[in-house]
Amino acid sequence: MASAAEPLREGGATRRGPLxxxxxxxxxxxxxxxxxxxVGIEVALLRVLFVVGVVLSGGLLLAAYxxxxxIVPSVDVRGRLVPARLSGWAGRRxxxxxxxxxxxxxxxxxxxxxxxxxxxxxxxxxLVLAAAGAALLWGQSRSRVEGRAAAPxxxxxxxxxxxxxVGAHEPQEPSPFLELYRGGFGIALxxxxxxxxxxxxxxxxxxxxxxxxxxxAIFALALILAPFIWRLGRNLASERTxxxxxxxxxxxAAHLHDSVLQTLTxxxxxxxxxxxxxxxxxxxxxxxxxxxxxxRDDSGGGLASALTAAAEEIEDAHRVKIEVVSVGxxxxxxxxxxxxxxxxxxxxxxAKFAGEGGPISLYAEVDERRIEVYVRDRGPxxxxxAAPADRRGVRESIVxxxxxxxxxxxxxxxxxxxxxxxxxxxxxxxx
Amino acid sequence: MSASSEPSIVIVDDHALFRSGVRAEVxxxxxxxxxxxxxxxAVRLIGEHKPDVVLLDVHMPGGGGAEVIRQVARTAxxxxxxxxxxxxxxxxxxxxxxxxxxxxxxxxxxxxxxxxAVERVRDGDAVFSPRLAGFALDAFAGSVPEAEVDPExxxxxxxxxxxxRLIARGYMYKEVAQQLDIxxxxxxxxxxxxxxxxxxxxxxxxxxxxxxxRLVD
Numbered sequence: 001m002a003s004a005a006e007p008l009r010e011g012g013a014t015r016r017g018p019l020x021x022x023x024x025x026x027x028x029x030x031x032x033x034x035x036x037x038x039v040g041i042e043v044a045l046l047r048v049l050f051v052v053g054v055v056l057s058g059g060l061l062l063a064a065y066x067x068x069x070x071i072v073p074s075v076d077v078r079g080r081l082v083p084a085r086l087s088g089w090a091g092r093r094x095x096x097x098x099x100x101x102x103x104x105x106x107x108x109x110x111x112x113x114x115x116x117x118x119x120x121x122x123x124x125x126x127l128v129l130a131a132a133g134a135a136l137l138w139g140q141s142r143s144r145v146e147g148r149a150a151a152p153x154x155x156x157x158x159x160x161x162x163x164x165x166v167g168a169h170e171p172q173e174p175s176p177f178l179e180l181y182r183g184g185f186g187i188a189l190x191x192x193x194x195x196x197x198x199x200x201x202x203x204x205x206x207x208x209x210x211x212x213x214x215x216x217a218i219f220a221l222a223l224i225l226a227p228f229i230w231r232l233g234r235n236l237a238s239e240r241t242x243x244x245x246x247x248x249x250x251x252x253a254a255h256l257h258d259s260v261l262q263t264l265t266x267x268x269x270x271x272x273x274x275x276x277x278x279x280x281x282x283x284x285x286x287x288x289x290x291x292x293x294x295x296r297d298d299s300g301g302g303l304a305s306a307l308t309a310a311a312e313e314i315e316d317a318h319r320v321k322i323e324v325v326s327v328g329x330x331x332x333x334x335x336x337x338x339x340x341x342x343x344x345x346x347x348x349x350x351a352k353f354a355g356e357g358g359p360i361s362l363y364a365e366v367d368e369r370r371i372e373v374y375v376r377d378r379g380p381x382x383x384x385x386a387a388p389a390d391r392r393g394v395r396e397s398i399v400x401x402x403x404x405x406x407x408x409x410x411x412x413x414x415x416x417x418x419x420x421x422x423x424x425x426x427x428x429x430x431x
Numbered sequence: 432m433s434a435s436s437e438p439s440i441v442i443v444d445d446h447a448l449f450r451s452g453v454r455a456e457v458x459x460x461x462x463x464x465x466x467x468x469x470x471x472x473a474v475r476l477i478g479e480h481k482p483d484v485v486l487l488d489v490h491m492p493g494g495g496g497a498e499v500i501r502q503v504a505r506t507a508x509x510x511x512x513x514x515x516x517x518x519x520x521x522x523x524x525x526x527x528x529x530x531x532x533x534x535x536x537x538x539x540x541x542x543x544x545x546x547x548a549v550e551r552v553r554d555g556d557a558v559f560s561p562r563l564a565g566f567a568l569d570a571f572a573g574s575v576p577e578a579e580v581d582p583e584x585x586x587x588x589x590x591x592x593x594x595x596r597l598i599a600r601g602y603m604y605k606e607v608a609q610q611l612d613i614x615x616x617x618x619x620x621x622x623x624x625x626x627x628x629x630x631x632x633x634x635x636x637x638x639x640x641x642x643x644x645r646l647v648d
Binding site: 321323325326327328359360361363365367374376378420 | 539561562564565568569572596599600601602
């Protein structure tokens with residue numbers, strides 16, 4: 001079914017959405033092809049089953065096909081929805097069509113009766129009646145849901161073309177009189193079919209068949225109530241969706257107000273100080289990002305997030321930009337904590353002495369054996385062997401801290417080329 | 432290298448403010464032929480102007496940058512794209528790189544750096560920001576089952592890893608070359624090879640990222 005089904009794939013929903021006829025691939029009306037699309041069974045197999053079913057059911061299935069053809073909307077070659085034959089039921093054309101289909105089905109039934117492909121009058125006629133009544137009820141429930149989704153200004157026929165996936169918000173009921181009439185007619189048909197069936201089987205007189213009577217009555221009742229219950233469930237679901245949506249919107253609005261609007265006001269006040277404005281914008285950006293990532297990425301607690309937090313703190317304190325890239329992650333054991341502490345010192349050092357030169361890079365890589373962290377700045381650089389006293393102090397604290405935990409720190413720098421501090425430590429588990 | 436005049440670009444981004452910002456920043460460095468604010472407009476304008484490089488936003492309504500690449504590729508498979516994004520999420524970046532972008536930079540990049548990146552993409556090279564290098568290292572970290580491994584695509588060579596790590600540490604290409612004592616051209620070659628692997632490898636980390644992105648859109 002690959003090649004012929006191609007156009008349908010364009011809107012993946014058509015394949016798994018409600019039942020649609022597919023005349024492009026069908027032989028007669030495309031109903032079986034549409035059914036195949038819907039349930040994902042090979043169409044040829046369905047066709048064979050259908051033919052077998054027609055013979056076994058004495059032609060009843062053929063009538064069901066005709067009804068299905070009439071009430072199931074179809075898609076055209078491009079996968080667009082075409083209204084059901086009977087969806088314009090109130091319109092003149094729809095009425096004629098429905099009438100014609102009914103007559104044709106009746107004729108087919110009579111032909112089968114003459115040919116002897118028949119069970120008994122007692123079974124077939126009540127079933128035909130019940131099917132017609134059920135079709136009316138179902139059709140009514142469907143058209144009401146679709147009517148709601150359509151925009152009010154659209155003419156009824158166009159309105160019914162609108163595809164409905166979720167219940168919509170603006171109720172637009174069709175004429176209540178027509179609805180009542182159709183509903184009552186459908187119920188009468190189904191109930192009548194049940195009674196006819198019972199009387200033809202002589203079940204009305206004898207109490208011995210009370211159980212049988214009850215079963216048939218329940219069946220008829222279920223047939224009547226099913227569409228209403230179905231619609232009720234759908235309305236409840238759509239109401240719930242709408243409520244969740246409005247709650248979410250309120251939450252977003254509150255958040256934007258608390259954070260973004262406040263920051264924007266602050267930035268306008270501090271417009272004269274570019275560094276302050278940049279720092280405010282960066283802090284807000286980080287906060288918003290964290291909020292957006294929110295529940296999506298719950299990586300809190302590891303080395304990577306500890307390093308990111310340290311970098312953000314220093315960004316705020318020194319108004320510099322730090323770009324953090326991390327590969328892999330691990331829990332915050334003593335070794336990892338030592339690395340975070342040393343990295344913080346290194347970042348502070350870089351922010352103090354080289355913050356003007358451009359962004360500071362922090363790169364962390366964790367594998368099974370070791371943790372490596374690099375802090376690189378684009379400042380003026382220096383000769384490590386002739387480091388000024390204040391820088392040597394910081395260096396001692398970084399190198400000293402790493403050595404105490406069994407790791408190492410090296411500093412590479414040259415005047416004019418920035419500097420880079422490398423922190424390495426073997427992981428405890430690997431020692 | 433066809434280092435002729437300034438490279439021509441088309442800017443694709445659904446935010447007009449950002450487009451005019453980029454245009455102002457690359458004034459005199461790049462030749463901006465057109466701006467597009469939607470996927471359809473982008474496909475049409477790229478077809479009309481045939482720029483050297485398309486500056487492409489990752490996030491746009493209607494499928495995002497990846498969708499623009501897919502549609503343009505049907506008629507002009509040689510068109511070169513450079514992805515530009517505020518997003519740091521791996522799945523965003525990987526999705527657009529796998530669709531065919533030759534590089535990725537963040538929107539905070541300076542005008543000069545952006546112009547240099549565009550030039551590199553025009554000349555057929557790949558542009559890796561430190562973050563993209565980190566993603567690549569992440570994606571190719573760990574081992575894959577022996578039976579499924581395609582060494583050509585599913586693993587990085589030692590040298591490629593070294594180059595990526597230096598880029599992730601904030602080194603410029605020429606600094607990478609200096610550090611490893613190789614030529615700048617060789618660095619370009621390694622980065623290009625990594626880009627190819629990012630685009631073609633079936634490692635599940637890469638597929639997962641790309642798939643997540645498409646579901647979210």
